[in-house]
Amino acid sequence: MSKRNYPSAFLHPFSHIPTLEEQGPVIVDRGEGVYIYDDRGRKYLEGNSGLWNVVLGFDNKRLIETAQRAYARLPAYHAFFGRVGQSALDLSERIVKLAPMEANRVFYANSGSEANDTVVKLLWFLAEAEGKPHRRLLLSRRNAYHGMTVMTASLTGKDYVKSASGLPLKEVRHLTCPHHWREAQAGESEKDFSARLALELEQTIRNTGADHIAGFFAEPVMGAGGVIPPPEGYFQAIQPVLGKYGIPLIADEVICGFGRTGEFWGSLTYGIKPDMVVASKVITAGFFPMGAIILSPEMTERIEKACAKYEELPTGFTTGAHPVGCAIAMTALDEILEGGAFANVKAVTPAFQKHLRAMADHPIVGEARGVGLMGALEMVADRKTKEPFAGSLDVSERVARQALKNGLICRPLGQSIVLAPPFIITEKEIAELFGILRRTLDEVHAGIARKAA
Ligand SMILES: Cc1ncc(COP(=O)(O)O)c(C=O)c1O
Helix, strand or coil, X not given: CCHHHCCCCXXXXXXXXXXXXXXXXXXXXXXXXXXXXXXXXXXXXXXXXXXXXXXXXXXXXXXXXXXXXXXXXXXXXCCCCCCCCHHHHHHHXXXXXXXXXCCCEXXXXXXXXXXXXXXXXXXXXXXXXXXXXXXXXXXXXXXXXXXXXXXXXXXXXXXXXXXXXXXXXXXEEEECCCCHHHHCCCCCCHHHHHHHHHHHHHHHHHXXXXXXXXXXXXXXXXXXXXXXXCCCCXXXXXXXXXXXXXXXXXXXXXXXXXXXXXXXXXXHHCCCCCCEEEECHHHHCCCCCCEEEEECHHHHHHHHHHHHHHCCCCCCCCCCCCHHHHHHXXXXXXXXXXXXXXXHHHHHHHHHHHHHHHHHHCCCEEXXXXXXXXXXXXXXXXXXXXXXXXXXXCHHHHHHHHHHHXXXXXXXXXXXXXXXXXXXXXXXXXXHHXXXXXXXXXXXXXXXXXXXX
């Protein structure tokens, strides 16, 4: 870490300014398997796969070779006006077959945010074309993360979104975060909690009028909210309500999709039957920017009917369905499915979850939760009352900083530390990860105790 590089001309997204001022950025130089190296040769185990995306290793040779071949063949083209690269056609055929519901079309963007944003645009396009321009409201949940464009930041249920004037946009309603440990009433079972949230959904729909609601967005497991798997029966309780009022369900699979939860989709893990699926991140294993919207036949039919009015689909992005990105995504799918990465997720999940749950005995851990190859440790000042640490202690930031010093990258989110290692991680590397994390928590705990004394 080198102070010489800060401040620089680079404006750092989502970065902790005091740390930057004190230590400068970590300049990432290269990667190897599940590790990255900084410009001074220091090695770090990447416990978050970058941002949940680099799941096939930081030096994956097949992806690099595919990119080289694709660049040599057709380094760039768009997909407007009926022109398209073969790799986009091939990828789309493959994705609709793999989708968690019956599906028949894929639309491409460049990120998860753009894809979610486009879903909203499509829903509003349908509202207009179907003669219901008032059908504009979007339902989301507090603590959800759906992106950072103006619309998707509004869908995101985080307080920091309010730091921009006018956000969240008035078209968005946030429902209760489905986190049983934090949000359930005393003695309320997971199933009862789910039933209560379904009732809240139904009351919201009735109060606003079903005719005014364009769609309901949900991550199968809330990722950036702090890895929050849904409580038992949650989707089984809310889906019939959405069905009853004809409200489309959009599964934001940007984090869960392509194997993270131990099933190929989070929707399969939790019995979700979406009308549209949004994918990104793992789709290219982080080697190329891409977002994708997968459509059910019913949504396709409605959209194509609406398009007939305008003689075209009135939206698209210059680099959407990029030929190199689509070629990389094809190889990423090969690596995940036939190359053994998905099989490895299934094989090492029990070890990962066992190590994760074992951390629950630590004096500053309130809850250890997760599914598949993702998990979080929520830290608390008091394990009995679940009282969080005072914000000024920045406990999760401290843990992440100390872990970095110890050679582990993990992410602070609220008062939690989040883990989502690459799909190719071995049991030995999992043991190394949790060994560093336990030592780190001990060190932070001792530091907090010293400060309090
Ligand atoms: C569930 C979910 N949706 C959407 C996004 C936004 O994706 P991007 O950062 O590629 O715009 C993220 C990013 O982490 C995400 O976790």
